[in-house]
Structures are given as structure tokens and as C-alpha cells.
Amino acid sequence: MASSRTARRGPTSKDVARRAGVSQSTVSYVMSGKRSISADTLRRVEDAMAALDYQPHVGARSLAGSRTGTIAVVMPFVSAVGAQSLMAFVEEFVVAARQHGSDVLLVTAEEGVEGLRRLTGGSVCDAALVMQVASHDERAEAARGLDFPVMFIGVPEDPAGLDCIDFDFAAGGRLLVDELVALGNRRISVLGWSAELVAQGYNYIDRFSRGVHEAAAAHRVPVDWHRAPVEGGFLETLEQGLHRDGERTGVVLTSAVPAAMRALAAQGMHTGGDVDVVALCTEAEAEEQAVPLTAVSTQPRDVSRRATERIFALLDGSATPGERLELVDAGLVRRRSTRRSAPGPASDAR
Amino acid sequence: MASSRTARRGPTSKDVARRAGVSQSTVSYVMSGKRSISADTLRRVEDAMAALDYQPHVGARSLAGSRTGTIAVVMPFVSAVGAQSLMAFVEEFVVAARQHGSDVLLVTAEEGVEGLRRLTGGSVCDAALVMQVASHDERAEAARGLDFPVMFIGVPEDPAGLDCIDFDFAAGGRLLVDELVALGNRRISVLGWSAELVAQGYNYIDRFSRGVHEAAAAHRVPVDWHRAPVEGGFLETLEQGLHRDGERTGVVLTSAVPAAMRALAAQGMHTGGDVDVVALCTEAEAEEQAVPLTAVSTQPRDVSRRATERIFALLDGSATPGERLELVDAGLVRRRSTRRSAPGPASDAR
DNA sequence: TTGTAGGCGTTATCAT
DNA sequence: ATGATAACGCCTACAA
Numbered sequence A, B: 001m002a003s004s005r006t007a008r009r010g011p012t013s014k015d016v017a018r019r020a021g022v023s024q025s026t027v028s029y030v031m032s033g034k035r036s037i038s039a040d041t042l043r044r045v046e047d048a049m050a051a052l053d054y055q056p057h058v059g060a061r062s063l064a065g066s067r068t069g070t071i072a073v074v075m076p077f078v079s080a081v082g083a084q085s086l087m088a089f090v091e092e093f094v095v096a097a098r099q100h101g102s103d104v105l106l107v108t109a110e111e112g113v114e115g116l117r118r119l120t121g122g123s124v125c126d127a128a129l130v131m132q133v134a135s136h137d138e139r140a141e142a143a144r145g146l147d148f149p150v151m152f153i154g155v156p157e158d159p160a161g162l163d164c165i166d167f168d169f170a171a172g173g174r175l176l177v178d179e180l181v182a183l184g185n186r187r188i189s190v191l192g193w194s195a196e197l198v199a200q201g202y203n204y205i206d207r208f209s210r211g212v213h214e215a216a217a218a219h220r221v222p223v224d225w226h227r228a229p230v231e232g233g234f235l236e237t238l239e240q241g242l243h244r245d246g247e248r249t250g251v252v253l254t255s256a257v258p259a260a261m262r263a264l265a266a267q268g269m270h271t272g273g274d275v276d277v278v279a280l281c282t283e284a285e286a287e288e289q290a291v292p293l294t295a296v297s298t299q300p301r302d303v304s305r306r307a308t309e310r311i312f313a314l315l316d317g318s319a320t321p322g323e324r325l326e327l328v329d330a331g332l333v334r335r336r337s338t339r340r341s342a343p344g345p346a347s348d349a350r
Numbered sequence C: 001t002t003g004t005a006g007g008c009g010t011t012a013t014c015a016t
Numbered sequence D: 001a002t003g004a005t006a007a008c009g010c011c012t013a014c015a016a
Helices: A013-020 A025-031 A039-052 A058-064 A083-099 A110-119 A138-143 A167-183 A195-199 A203-219 A232-239 A257-266 A282-287 A299-315 B014-019 B022-033 B039-052 B058-063 B083-099 B109-119 B138-143 B169-182 B195-199 B203-218 B232-239 B257-266 B285-289 B301-315
Strands: A070-075 A103-109 A127-130 A150-153 A165-167 A189-191 A223-229 A249-253 A275-280 A295-296 A324-328 B068-077 B103-108 B126-129 B148-151 B163-167 B185-193 B223-227 B247-255 B277-280 B294-296 B324-328
Touching: A013 A025, A013 A039, A025 A039, A058 B058, A070 A083, A083 A103, A083 A299, A083 B083, A083 B103, A103 A110, A103 A167, A103 B039, A110 A127, A110 A138, A127 A138, A127 A299, A138 A150, A138 A203, A150 A299, A165 A167, A165 A299, A167 A189, A167 A203, A167 A275, A167 A295, A189 A203, A189 A232, A203 A223, A203 B203, A223 A232, A223 A324, A232 A257, A232 B169, A249 A257, A282 A295, A295 B169, A299 A324, B014 B022, B014 B039, B022 B039, B068 B083, B083 B301, B103 B109, B109 B126, B109 B138, B126 B301, B138 B148, B148 B301, B163 B301, B169 B185, B169 B203, B169 B247, B169 B294, B185 B195, B185 B203, B185 B232, B203 B223, B223 B232, B232 B257, B247 B257, B257 B277, B285 B294, B301 B324
Parallel strands: A070 A103, A070 A127, A127 A150, A150 A165, A165 A324, A189 A223, A189 A249, A249 A275, A275 A295, B068 B103, B068 B126, B126 B148, B148 B163, B163 B324, B185 B223, B185 B247, B247 B277, B277 B294
Antiparallel strands: A103 B103
16 A cells, blocks of 8 residues: 555644644744744743644645745756856855755756746745856846846846846956966967857856956957867967967966866976966866966855845845846965966066 | 735636636646546636646645655765766756656755755655765664655665665776776775765765775785875885786776876876776766776766656655665776786786 | 535734 | 634545
């Protein structure tokens, strides 16, 4: 006999009430704290709850009340971000959500707009967090002006009326270039993302690129932008010893980091000596290389924390939805892949 | 005025019924398919649902019915597994769950037994999937003999009465050793997990180790077991050129793979030539190395699929709970880190 | 094949 | 400070 035929239901608030010798509604109020309870009743109700190991029925709650106690997280395709930072983000978010009394529903990007509609229908969750928005994302349109809190990680082309938060990729790009230039490099060679990834339209790529080019322009330094994988143009640059016209070329890595590092080594280049290499990657990745990388990291945990705050602020009404684009500060950590200090002014030409 | 004061509720089945000119229960039956409906009514109801963009209220459903439509996944601490495989597992599971009509609630290991109790209370989810059980895990005890489907990824010391599934780490260990021996290695040097990880009591470590030692014993080949990080004993072995008594030593990597590969290179060893190196790692990691690794991969997606099947089989009663320990086959993929074929018999001594 | 009605466990509005 | 009691939206016997 399948015992799963009937739902195994535990004690209800009615049972608690009976045992405590109070009315059911009192039990409810004890839980919500929405009206004052005499010390005595309070104790008796709490005892009864403990004795019966009472757990409120979440379905009944969301039916009668106005919240589901759930927040949905729409995760991106793993390929789009890197498992490392994704997991860090999610882990952080789930823990924080529970501290706020909410559970987390995990949904995949695969479900698309339709999936988001389902979530914003009202009975599934109180809010949704959508990771990795693309520049032109149907989901952003679906959420715009919707009377339902949806937070985006990433920045769509037109963020008007949306709640967005993301790492400041532009600042990251600027920081990296500034650093290379400060070390005396007069050219920048970037190993950017693969064509496939670019095609997805994730706009952090554009923003990072913009940051790089802005900084480079400000310093009047040319930029060679290559694409992963490590081959073609990027390799040629390496083969030329990274020096053109006798000017030092600094390297910026954004993907295929291990492969790139190997390619550098294969050219017999002493990273941190002959060449300055910087990267946009996770802390772990930066430190795991043979020569630890001076890098800007995307701080998934910070972004997650900020997103959590925002989302719960929206839920309890202490923040107004839309019109808010928040960027998480970029920071550069120096490691051995760059020289310690800038050389004397204009002392190149070897 | 905070619009979030009242829950934005969409159309109900009653609205659909009215519009379709049928009773509410008919709408319900159309959804559940639990009784035959005339073609005509069916069409009208479906039209009405579409027109109103109707979405059943999940809370009401779980209150009135016997299922919540949710499955909880208790994920491990990210440090314990590696983000890569964790994400693969989760992604796969979420997609599969949705195809079965269930949503996935994500919970962290941080919540411990108490968290599991909350989940098995009855009103939160229909089943729970607990990843990364330790050999002696309170959660396993809490689940044993509980009238609620809980599946474990991993194998506790005493799996009696529990539903467990995991990658066959013992077989993995055996495969790797067999391969090295087949290639003529007469000693095995293993770079095992860090002391911290071992201390957690995740028993896949024991099982792998057992597999390695069993196979080694069968081949009468000695095993040196070292611990990550790459230093101490492992490094010494490398410095001795891996050869003792003129016998070839094969290397098994289970963690700190990049560092280990670098250490090998630093010794001037030609992986796949001078030394045969095999690993237990993800496909991605195996392929990302300078010399791609012959490896056994833990197939998180396979494990996930199998877990999904089992869990839904338990839910629809087509499988009986407990008494079932399932292992997912290990397979070895040969890459360049090992020589192509075994040398002639006993042709060593350089 | 379809309709009627009771109940699932809470929340929240009336009263008292 | 506390009790009744009407929703909440759906499921499912029971009737017809």
C-alpha cells in the first residue's frame, strides 16, 4: 500500500490551539505577532507548538495571506558565467534569503520569458531574481512596468523602470588598463571572450570593453582586442614578443586564462617580468595560476548581498521599485603577474 | 501607496468556469485529467484559460490536494565538491524536475538536520534530495524510516533503509590504477584530498581510496598516498624522479590538479612520456590542462538524471523506498597524459 | 458527461 | 487580550 496516496499532514494550528486551551486565531496571532498576547497565553501556545512539533502549512499560508515566503532565482546557462562565481552567488543568496524567512526557488534560464511569466503570476513567489540579462532580453520587457518585484543581475540596454544591479565591469576594464599603463606599458593586448559568448549578447562584455577603450583612449594607448580561444591574432602578438616599435605591451585576460598563461610561458615570457599580465577573473582563478594574477574580480558574493538587500527592501516597501541601477565597485588586487612598480619615465627602447 | 500591500491575485478557476459556462469543478478536472470531458467543454475551458491567462494558485493546490509540486534540493557547501560539477548536477536536476511538473527549492547544507526536518514536515515539498552525505550524517538518521521520500547523493556508513545514489568512486579508483599498471607502472603515487576535506568525513574519499588500494593490492603494486596541497611527500616523490628501484611510478591526481601539473612540469617531466598521469576530475578540468589528462570523471549529469528518475518513481509509487543503493558507472577517458599503449613485458631498468 | 458542496489550514475582520 | 467566522482557490467525493 503506497503510503504516498494521502499527504502526510502534521498537526495544525487547531491542534495547537486545543492543546493550549485557546482559540485557533490566537495561535495565528502568536505566530504573526500582529497583536499583543498575555505572557501566560504566549507561553502555553509556544509550549503546545513545541510539544506537537508544529509547522505551519505553507500552502495554506500563501492562500490566506499575501506572501508565499518564496523568492525565485532564475539562473543563467552555466556556460555564460562560470560555475565558480555562479555558485558563490547562489549560495550567498540562499543563506541570506533564509535569514529573511524566505525560501528560494531555483529556475533555469531555459524557461525563458514564459517561465518568468509563470513566476510573476503571483502565486509562486514574492519576487524574482533574474541573473545574466542580455542587452536585449525579452524578460526585461516582460518585467518592465509589471506590478511585481523583479531584480536583474546585469544591465539591459534600456534599464528604465527596472531594478538592476551588477558588478561595475566598465570600472573593472578601466582599472586594469590604468594599471598596465601606470607600469609603463604603451600598448594593450586584450584576450576577450569567445565569439559564441559575444553572440549571446550578455552586455557585461560591452561594458567591460567600453571601460578598456575609454581608459586606453584617455592614456592615448592603442588596444588590440582578440578573441578566445587562444590562437590567431593573440598568438601572433605573443610571437612578436608583444613588442612593437619597441614599446611594452601589457596583456589583459578575460577568458581562457589557463590557456593564455600557458601560451605566454611557451613563448618563454616571464610574466611579471618581461610582460605585465592582468585579468578579469575570480580570486580563485587568479591565485591558482603558476604566476598569480593581478586581477579585478567580479565579487559574486558582494553582488549577491546587495541584491538581497534590495529585494527585501522592495518587499517590505522600504524601497521603491524601478529607476534604480546599482553598480558594485570594482577593485584590483596586485599579484605577481605585474611588476611591483612603474619604471622611470620613458625609459624604454631596449 | 505601496501596491505590495495586497497580493496581486490573478484570475481563479472560478473565473475560468464562469467564462466557459461550466462549473468550477469541471475546470479542475480539465486540469487534472481525472475524468473524461466532452470535446466541446474541453475546448471552451481551454479557451477561457488562455483568454484569461489563467494560472492555478500553487498554495491553494497544495492545500486542497496532496502534493506541493515542489522538490527540495539540499546543496553541499561549495568547497566540498567543486562548483563545476555541483552546477552541472543542479542544472540538470532542475530542468528534469520541471519536465515532471515540479519546481525546485534550493536549500543549503548550512541548515543541517533542522533544515531537513522542516522540509520533511509535509507542507514544503513532496520530496527532498540531499547532496553530499557524510559517512556519519545526522540527516541520514533523521531520514531513516521517515515516511517521506528523501534521496541522498553519497553513501553514509549505514545506508540501510535509505535511498542513496552516487558515482562509483571505488570503481573509479580501480580503473585509474588498472590503467597505470597496464601501462607498466610498478608503483602508484596518489595526490589525495586535503586534510580539511578528509576531516569532513565525506565518504567518497574513503570509497575512492579503497578502490585504489584494492586494485593496487590485486596487482601487487605499492601505493604512496599524499595529501593536497602539492608539497611535502608528493613533491619529494617527484624530486626523486618518481623512480625508485628503477621502477616506473604512475601518478593519480584527485585534487589540486593545476598545481600538480605545474609541479610535474617544473621537474622537467614529460607527462605522457616520462610519467603517466591519470586523474579523478571533471571532463573540463581534464581537457583544460597543458597535457590533457587521462581521467575518470564523476559524471554529475548522469548521477543527476538517475536521481531524478528514482525520485519521481518514488513519488508516483512505481518504486519502493529504502533498501536501494545505486552506483553510477565509472568510465575512463584516455588522453595525452598517458602513453598510448603498454610497453613490452618487464622491459624497464634504465 | 457534468454540477454541488464540503473541506484543506491560514489570515484577518468583526466582535466582545 | 481573546474568540468566532468569513474568505482564500482548489480538489474530490457524492449526486444526477
